[in-house]
Amino acid sequence: MNMPQAPLRAAPSETDIATLTEELRHRYADRVVVSASVREQHGHSLTWAKNQPPDVVVYPRTAEEVSDIVKLCAAREVPIIPYGTGTSLEGHINAPFGGVTVDVSLMKRIIAVHEEDLDCVVEPGVTRKELNEHLRDKGLFFPIDPGADASIGGMVATRASGTNAVRYGTMKDVVLSLTVVLPNGEIVKTASRAKKSSAGYDLTRLLIGSEGTLGIITEITLKLQGIPEAISAGICPFPSVKAACDAVIMTIQSGIPMARIELLDEVQVRAVNAHSKLTLPESPLLLLEFHGTESGVQEQAERFGEIAAEFGGGPFEWATKPEERSRLWQARHDSYWAAKGLRPGAQSVATDVCVPISRLAECVDATKQDIVECGLIAPIVGHVGDGNFHVQPLVNMDDPAEIAACEAFIDRLVRRALAMEGTCTGEHGVGQKKMKYLEIEHGPAALDLMRVLKRAIDPHNIMNPGKIIAL
Structure with missing residues (x-):
């Protein structure tokens, strides 16, 4: 070109x-x-x-x-x-x-909620928690949950994802329209509130994930979901990370409509227990959540329990009360801060990759072996229902050899994911730190475009x- x-x-x-x-x-x-x-x-x-x-x-x-x-x-x-x-x-x-x-x-207005159409219009400074607080009494919720109480504008800009992605998708799936200020100061609206359109270029998708490099988002129209009749959550330990990942793959391939299915390796579980005062079994662990009717949720849970047992998992324990479920997921969302407690004073280097679900077990298992071989403390946690996982090396920034070891580890992690037809980032975005991998992932012609x-x-x-x- x-x-x-x-x-x-x-x-x-x-x-x-x-x-x-x-x-x-x-x-x-x-x-x-x-x-x-x-x-x-x-x-x-x-x-x-x-x-x-x-x-x-x-x-x-x-x-x-x-x-x-x-x-x-x-x-x-x-x-x-x-x-x-x-x-x-x-x-x-x-x-x-x-x-x-x-x-x-300061741009925090919730401009409109169209309950009949299951959508809303918000300004970019509204955070996901603020939006869900506003929606709760209407029986609606915004499903994208990256853990941090991020702004909606930032979530659009980075094409955010999160724990609910396996069922509800990512930001690219829930944004109907954007209002954006372009680099010349012109204000542009990318689409209407219609749920689908074939009218012209998809400017909305162009701007989702553009990380502020094409304009500043000033208004977002979002799809919403009805709050499910029944929500149940549970935990299931496994003998190895590979066994847990294999159970996830089987669960997805069996068509069980999981709302959330999160992996914590044994290092991350230990950190979560210490930080959140929990007593989770300190082995590779899946956190699960099911949404639907009372009977549907029960059926999904029973089927998952059967699959888990095939891979040596269990016992499968339920968090039956809403407050227990909230505490469990809050502990998951606090995993970044919990991991830092494993090595006080060290710098956290959070990174993520995503691979096709069929390669998940292989990729995570190889990454665990790599962590051991290079001598890092690096907990793993992931939205494994869609093949996305995060690694958080903890590095002594006063030790050049350790910094070099971490940089080399992240490079191997990314290249491993790309070799498995994955991506250098499932949800963190590119920013400055992942720029060097885009040509490997997309090729020079796509990067030129x-x-x-x-x-x-x-x-x-x-x-x-x-x-x-x-x-």
Whole structure:
């Protein structure tokens, strides 16, 4: 493919930043912040990506304000970094070229809930927990659950997934329409509320997972689900990670409609027990949840118990009370912080891959062996119902040999998944840390096509530069 000349990307001059800051302050007063602590917070990552703070942080309240901010930045070709709640893991919110972080945390309106149509319209700063609190009394819920209380805008931008994905899909499956401010400040709506359409290019799917590199999301229309009549959860230990994964594969292939099926290896279980004061059996463990009617849930559970027994799993124990179920899943969601407790003072390096379900057991088992051979402490937890799992090495950042060992381990992990026709990231996204794997996964022609799209929409490379693809 014949590529146009790549635009240069350099940090803006001090004069441009000073002038732009004054213009922003004139319009938005105390919603423009330049203090070092706030800027560092907005260049912070939950993993070991280097902190690269912006020059300015601004907090808009409306799409029109976002448009105005973008136009001011575009006039001086100053980089723009969208920011939700800062829970991303691959350096998405860093500002490698400086610039302006646009923090949408004040954009928290739930604009409309259409109960009859099972959809809603929200602003990007609404978090998933806030949305579900609002929906509960209406008998509805938003099913995508990445664990962290992420903003809806951030979840769209990273194409988030989570524990419910095996049944309800990922963000690409639940977003009907977006309103987005493009790099020139123009406001665009990508689709209507119709559940399907054949009208033109699918701009919605183009922007889902674009990680802020094509525009800033200011409004999202989401599909919702009815709260199930019955919800039951349980735990089932297994003699090995491979046995647990094989049971998951058989469960999926048998057509049992699991709502959640999560794997914790024995290292992660030990961490969860210590952090959440639980007494789970410290062996590879599946956490399960079934949604449906009372009779349907019972039938699903019984069938799963039979499958688990075939692979040496059990006993299968139920969390029968809602508070027990909530405590169990909260412990799962706290697994990141629980793992850090295994080695106080060490840096957590969370990463993920995803493989076809038929290769899951092989990939996880090989990864476990690799962890042992390279001497790392690296718990495994995963949304294994769709072949996605996470590994969290804990690294002494004062030991160059250990850092090198971890980097080599992650490289082998990703290449192993790609060799099995998987992906370098199932839900964390690319950000800065996974950029080098995109050409291996997609091929040079596909990567060139991504560059063509990026340059067509953002010719001056001001929208979250240095992420996903190098120009």
